[in-house]
Amino acid sequence: MLFCHPSKLKSKGIMGMNQRNISYIGRYNPRSLYKLVDDKLKTKQIALKGNIAIPDLISVIGQQHEVAELTNRIRGFGGFCIKPAQGSGGKGILVITKVADGRFFKPSGSEVTLPEMERHVSNILAGLFSLGGKNDVAVIEALIQFDPVFDGYSFEGVPDIRLIVFKGYPVMGMLRLSTAASDGKANLHQGAVGVGIDIATGRALRAVQFDEPVTHHPDTNKDLSMMQVPHWDRLMTLAAGCYEMSGLGYLGTDMVLDTERGPLLLELNARPGLAIQIANGEGLLPRLRQVEALPAHPVDVQTRVARSKEWFGRDTQMA
Numbered sequence: 161m162l163f164c165h166p167s168k169l170k171s172k173g174i175m176g177m178n179q180r181n182i183s184y185i186g187r188y189n190p191r192s193l194y195k196l197v198d199d200k201l202k203t204k205q206i207a208l209k210g211n212i213a214i215p216d217l218i219s220v221i222g223q224q225h226e227v228a229e230l231t232n233r234i235r236g237f238g239g240f241c242i243k244p245a246q247g248s249g250g251k252g253i254l255v256i257t258k259v260a261d262g263r264f265f266k267p268s269g270s271e272v273t274l275p276e277m278e279r280h281v282s283n284i285l286a287g288l289f290s291l292g293g294k295n296d297v298a299v300i301e302a303l304i305q306f307d308p309v310f311d312g313y314s315f316e317g318v319p320d321i322r323l324i325v326f327k328g329y330p331v332m333g334m335l336r337l338s339t340a341a342s343d344g345k346a347n348l349h350q351g352a353v354g355v356g357i358d359i360a361t362g363r364a365l366r367a368v369q370f371d372e373p374v375t376h377h378p379d380t381n382k383d384l385s386m387m388q389v390p391h392w393d394r395l396m397t398l399a400a401g402c403y404e405m406s407g408l409g410y411l412g413t414d415m416v417l418d419t420e421r422g423p424l425l426l427e428l429n430a431r432p433g434l435a436i437q438i439a440n441g442e443g444l445l446p447r448l449r450q451v452e453a454l455p456a457h458p459v460d461v462q463t464r465v466a467r468s469k470e471w472f473g474r475d476t477q478m479a
Contacts, residue, residue, distance in 0.1 A: 172442065172443045173442070174437055174444075174445070175443060175448070176434070177434065179445075181431075184326070184410040185410055189408045189430050190408075193407050193408055194430050196407075197408065197411070197427070197428040199245050199246050200243065200245045200247075201299055203425075203427055206406065209405075210402075212401060213398070213421060213422070213425065214424055214425050214426075215304055215416075215418075216302035217299070217300075217302075218234065218301060218302055220245075220300070221233070221297065221298040221300070222298075223285070224282060227278050227281050230277060230278055234300065237302070237303070238259050239255075239256055239259065239302075240300055240302060241253065241255050241256070241301045242254045242256075242299070242300050244297075244298065245296055245297045246291050246294065247284075247296070248291055249347060250346070250347045252284055252289025252290075253345070254272070254277065255267055255344075256277075257303060262274075266344075267316040268344065284296050284298040304416050304424065305418055305419045306319065306417060307418070308419060309417070310417070312377070312380045313377060313387065314338050314346075314377075315337075315338050315339050315340055315344065315379040317342075317344035317345055319416070320336050320415060320416050321357070321395055321415045322414055323395070323413045323415070324436060325399050325400060325403055325413055326409065326451050327410075327451050327452075328459070328461070329400065329468045330396050330400055330464075331444065331448060331451065331472060332440055332472070333440075334355060334439045335354070335355040335357055336348065336353070337353040337354075340378075341378070348433075348435045351370060353368070353369045353374060353377060353384070354368050354369075355439060356436075357389060358473055358474045360470075360472070360474070361392065362389035362395070364384055364385055365474060366439065368435075371435070371438050389417075391423050394422060396465045396469070397462070398413070398423050398425060399413040400461045400464050402425065402428060408428070408430055410430075410432075411428055411429060412428070412429035412433075414426040447472055450471060
């Protein structure tokens with residue numbers, strides 16, 4: 161583990177779970193707004209109203225009798241993603257990257273039959289993957305054509321960019337890269353690689369897998385120190401704008417880069433995890449406190465992004 165002794169944690173400004181929950185989530189995130197981010201369909205709706213770019217919606221299946229219509233709903237699409245609207249931690253997400261002669265294939269190349277997909281949708285509706293096991297709806301999205309700049313940096317999955325945004329200021333960033341261990345999902349707890357990203361430039365600072373430092377991708381052997389996230393200013397602006405869109409003071413924004421459409425918002429998180437600190441080798445608290453100390457008056461998105469880059473940028477290459 162990177163951080164061990166409590167005194168070292170404190171000196172690094174590391175924020176723990178209780179402090180996050182009480183001082184930031186509890187204080188700055190009204191519970192009435194959680195439903196807007198816990199439900200991916202509602203997030204899409206408010207994103208569209210806020211002119212935030214998101215993956216295209218193909219269809220929504222909300223009732224068991226609609227499962228039989230799945231074939232018609234996905235007809236004509238060469239790839240798509242089926243996910244629970246109220247899922248968490250990447251659970252229940254099924255990605256189909258190839259459709260050929262009525263057959264469906266995952267990123268790994270393994271085939272998924274139509275009955276298997278229908279059963280998966282039924283499980284989503286029954287709440288198998290949702291928060292609290294509540295009945296859910298299945299959201300079918302267009303496949304993301306991820307930017308080729310990430311070729312070799314991710315294994316059988318689309319890399320995503322997590323930015324922690326506090327009171328509209330992006331304060332810390334991380335790129336999440338899927339691996340064989342994470343089954344092609346960008347979930348750090350399952351074994352994805354987290355790459356700390358310099359807020360000022362989008363360059364890699366350091367990388368970890370299972371909380372241990374790594375220098376190369378475990379499956380592709382790609383040198384992670386060479387990472388440079390393109391469209392960084394647009395990503396920062398997109399993330400900062402989610403403050404007004406959602407009304408949440410402390411949130412995580414998960415974004416992807418589409419080769420045709422550029423940065424897209426995947427989802428928002430009202431309770432973002434703390435592993436981003438390990439990926440960056442630095443704690444969140446000093447940055448959060450700097451933003452908290454600011455005068456309470458409105459500041460536009462562009463100014464907030466410029467200040468975040470000035471205050472929190474490190475611009476040092478990965479060791």
